[in-house]
Amino acid sequence: MKFSFEVTHKVKTSAARRGKFLTPHGVIETPAFMPVGTLATVKGVMPSTLNEIGTQILLSNTYHLYLRPGEDIVAKAGGLHKFMHWAKPILTDSGGFQVFSLGELRKITHDGVYFSSHIDGSKHFFSPEKVMDIENALGADIIMAFDECSNYGCDHDYAFQAMKRTLNWLDRCAVHHKNENQMLFPIIQGNMFKDLRIQSVKETVPYAKCGIAVGGLSVGEPKELMLEMLDELVPYYPENMPRYLMGVGTPDYIIEGVRRGIDMFDCVLPTRVARNGTAMTSQGKVVVRNAIYKEDFSPLDPECDCYTCRNFSKAYLRHLVNCNEILAATLLSIHNIKFLLDLTKNLRNAISEGTFDVFVEEFYKKYYGFKV
Amino acid sequence: MKFSFEVTHKVKTSAARRGKFLTPHGVIETPAFMPVGTLATVKGVMPSTLNEIGTQILLSNTYHLYLRPGEDIVAKAGGLHKFMHWAKPILTDSGGFQVFSLGELRKITHDGVYFSSHIDGSKHFFSPEKVMDIENALGADIIMAFDECSNYGCDHDYAFQAMKRTLNWLDRCAVHHKNENQMLFPIIQGNMFKDLRIQSVKETVPYAKCGIAVGGLSVGEPKELMLEMLDELVPYYPENMPRYLMGVGTPDYIIEGVRRGIDMFDCVLPTRVARNGTAMTSQGKVVVRNAIYKEDFSPLDPECDCYTCRNFSKAYLRHLVNCNEILAATLLSIHNIKFLLDLTKNLRNAISEGTFDVFVEEFYKKYYGFKV
Numbered sequence: 001m002k003f004s005f006e007v008t009h010k011v012k013t014s015a016a017r018r019g020k021f022l023t024p025h026g027v028i029e030t031p032a033f034m035p036v037g038t039l040a041t042v043k044g045v046m047p048s049t050l051n052e053i054g055t056q057i058l059l060s061n062t063y064h065l066y067l068r069p070g071e072d073i074v075a076k077a078g079g080l081h082k083f084m085h086w087a088k089p090i091l092t093d094s095g096g097f098q099v100f101s102l103g104e105l106r107k108i109t110h111d112g113v114y115f116s117s118h119i120d121g122s123k124h125f126f127s128p129e130k131v132m133d134i135e136n137a138l139g140a141d142i143i144m145a146f147d148e149c150s151n152y153g154c155d156h157d158y159a160f161q162a163m164k165r166t167l168n169w170l171d172r173c174a175v176h177h178k179n180e181n182q183m184l185f186p187i188i189q190g191n192m193f194k195d196l197r198i199q200s201v202k203e204t205v206p207y208a209k210c211g212i213a214v215g216g217l218s219v220g221e222p223k224e225l226m227l228e229m230l231d232e233l234v235p236y237y238p239e240n241m242p243r244y245l246m247g248v249g250t251p252d253y254i255i256e257g258v259r260r261g262i263d264m265f266d267c268v269l270p271t272r273v274a275r276n277g278t279a280m281t282s283q284g285k286v287v288v289r290n291a292i293y294k295e296d297f298s299p300l301d302p303e304c305d306c307y308t309c310r311n312f313s314k315a316y317l318r319h320l321v322n323c324n325e326i327l328a329a330t331l332l333s334i335h336n337i338k339f340l341l342d343l344t345k346n347l348r349n350a351i352s353e354g355t356f357d358v359f360v361e362e363f364y365k366k367y368y369g370f371k372v
Numbered sequence: 373m374k375f376s377f378e379v380t381h382k383v384k385t386s387a388a389r390r391g392k393f394l395t396p397h398g399v400i401e402t403p404a405f406m407p408v409g410t411l412a413t414v415k416g417v418m419p420s421t422l423n424e425i426g427t428q429i430l431l432s433n434t435y436h437l438y439l440r441p442g443e444d445i446v447a448k449a450g451g452l453h454k455f456m457h458w459a460k461p462i463l464t465d466s467g468g469f470q471v472f473s474l475g476e477l478r479k480i481t482h483d484g485v486y487f488s489s490h491i492d493g494s495k496h497f498f499s500p501e502k503v504m505d506i507e508n509a510l511g512a513d514i515i516m517a518f519d520e521c522s523n524y525g526c527d528h529d530y531a532f533q534a535m536k537r538t539l540n541w542l543d544r545c546a547v548h549h550k551n552e553n554q555m556l557f558p559i560i561q562g563n564m565f566k567d568l569r570i571q572s573v574k575e576t577v578p579y580a581k582c583g584i585a586v587g588g589l590s591v592g593e594p595k596e597l598m599l600e601m602l603d604e605l606v607p608y609y610p611e612n613m614p615r616y617l618m619g620v621g622t623p624d625y626i627i628e629g630v631r632r633g634i635d636m637f638d639c640v641l642p643t644r645v646a647r648n649g650t651a652m653t654s655q656g657k658v659v660v661r662n663a664i665y666k667e668d669f670s671p672l673d674p675e676c677d678c679y680t681c682r683n684f685s686k687a688y689l690r691h692l693v694n695c696n697e698i699l700a701a702t703l704l705s706i707h708n709i710k711f712l713l714d715l716t717k718n719l720r721n722a723i724s725e726g727t728f729d730v731f732v733e734e735f736y737k738k739y740y741g742f743k744v
Contacts, residue, residue: 307420316457
């Protein structure tokens with residue numbers, strides 16, 4: 001077996017757990033945060049740096065790589081690992097979320113989705129089989145099933161149709177996918193309806209071999225609603241496989257996900273806010289652009305030992321942000337990614353040391369200025 | 373003495389020489405190429421990476437740092453070395469070239485130059501004394517005198533006035549500059565007129581303590597004319613101090629400068645062309661954007677051992693360039709800077725090993741496809 005997952009520690013007061021996920025490109029300790037390298041690059045950060053700061057696994061996007069450079073080029077390069085020079089595990093999404101986000105530019109049918117490229121308007125079609133072919137060509141360790149992520153706010157009937165279609169497509173993905181070096185993760189949908197979420201998880205679990213994902217959350221709904229959905233799912237997850245909450249990356253959502261038994265997370269947030277001049281620190285958010293940092297020669301985060309915090313001041317970073325210097329995006333991205341990697345590392349340690357609840361309480365107080 | 377220069381090897385067939393330039397922040401082996409960090413950052417490259425690829429000294433721009441973040445901020449940070457986290461030598465230019473490039477936005481008087489900021493149009497005034505104050509506050513090891521770089525194409529009379537003004541300003545810089553941790557480099561001007569160049573070098577040399585610069589070349593004139601000007605100057609340089617040819621960075625100009633006794637060079641070229649998707653390689657220029665590299669999985673430069681060439685293919689770099697990914701600028705800048713650093717290192721070795729002419733001939737054949 002090229003994939004296996006073992007829960008090594010559990011928390012008594014919640015569903016939080018620590019584990020080890022073995023993949024063909026190495027072990028992932030969970031809970032894990034996955035930085036996003038949309039176009040086979042984490043924006044502004046060299047792979048060697050990602051490795052140094054403790055990145056265990058990267059996520060890359062099927063929709064984007066299909067359009068540019070094309071999965072055939074990546075396959076000829078020897079797969080995504082070689083192409084982007086990343087020797088550790090990679091996960092590719094299915095393009096589902098991206099094509100559904102295209103709005104007017106796409107049309108959903110039973111067979112699949114017709115869509116127009118956001119780059120040049122060219123016409124394309126994604127079916128479950130086509131997506132499997134693309135993900136097989138890209139060659140990530142973990143590949144996501146093609147799903148429909150219905151809009152937040154749609155009615156029960158539409159959410160049901162989309163959930164059923166996702167199950168049908170999952171079946172087609174499972175039939176079509178043959179590469180045993182790649183683990184297919186099915187995706188639970190059901191929008192914000194408890195009955196649909198429960199039906200979805202029940203019908204999805206049989207397809208989960210070593211990993212299952214929760215999609216369609218953190219898409220604009222109130223936080224409480226997302227947590228309710230996660231709460232519903234807890235009793236239904238298989239124990240001995242990783243659970244991945246898609247697109248989630250704020251510290252509180254990660255913590256609340258872990259508390260509800262989630263093992264893996266991804267989000268563009270750390271690099272996106274970095275390019276906007278914002279840092280996530282142990283003292284909360286720091287908007288580096290602000291004039292109060294003009295003569296602040298202290299590091300971004302006094303508790304961080306990343307390259308940025310060891311060597312540069314807020315005043316310098318503010319100067320770089322103000323001048324639109326590339327190095328601003330690079331240095332802030334390094335820090336922000338490491339911040340979330342460190343958060344998940346600290347969560348892992350707190351779980352195995354039996355201090356999870358204390359750690360979470362302290363973190364909330366420091367980061368958000370409030371108690372859990 | 374905090375500064376000293378020693379010529380360690382000479383070439384018999386030309387004025388080329390190898391030397392060691394001692395500064396408060398370390399030794400610079402010459403001939404040396406200085407990457408440009410305009411705003412206290414070499415665009416897209418981390419200082420740690422610049423160090424790894426063998427950068428000996430960085431150049432930064434007084435005009436730009438005066439406007440953003442302001443020399444007072446840099447001084448409060450403990451100087452430019454601390455501010456930008458660069459422990460090796462730094463050279464700051466005088467802002468002369470930048471303010472004269474402002475065209476309609478500046479007015480030259482005997483006292484100095486009135487100019488409007490290219491950022492917000494605010495009014496400013498640079499005098500030799502003011503520039504010395506700014507450069508003292510920035511705290512580079514080597515500081516350039518405030519000079520007037522007259523336009524290529526101006527007449528003999530104007531070039532003479534500008535040259536005389538440069539000498540007057542040089543005298544004022546020398547009187548005003550007091551910090552013995554910073555070496556003031558005077559600048560030879562005289563436009564493209566041999567008599568003015570000779571008068572300028574003769575009257576400039578008395579101000580040169582441990583370093584002299586040649587300004588106002590490579591500003592649009594034909595290469596032959598620039599080389600003629602450099603030829604004229606050779607007999608007049610003091611032997612035991614470094615000579616710096618300002619703003620020069622193409623391989624052939626560096627080589628022809630070295631042949632004419634130049635020890636130091638700087639240019640934005642390697643990073644600027646990198647951001648445009650072009651690489652300088654041992655096989656000549658590579659325009660990475662070109663479609664012929666779509667499926668070229670070989671490295672940018674088979675003879676280069678930089679991070680970029682060791683780990684990434686032309687196909688991957690082309691993909692990054694096509695997608696306007698930040699990493700394209702970073703990876704190409706790393707390679708291009710190392711290319712010029714390696715060129716000067718190879719020139720140093722060729723000089724000390726007595727193979728300078730052979731090396732140059734081989735280089736021209738490979739890089740440009742022609743003999744010297």
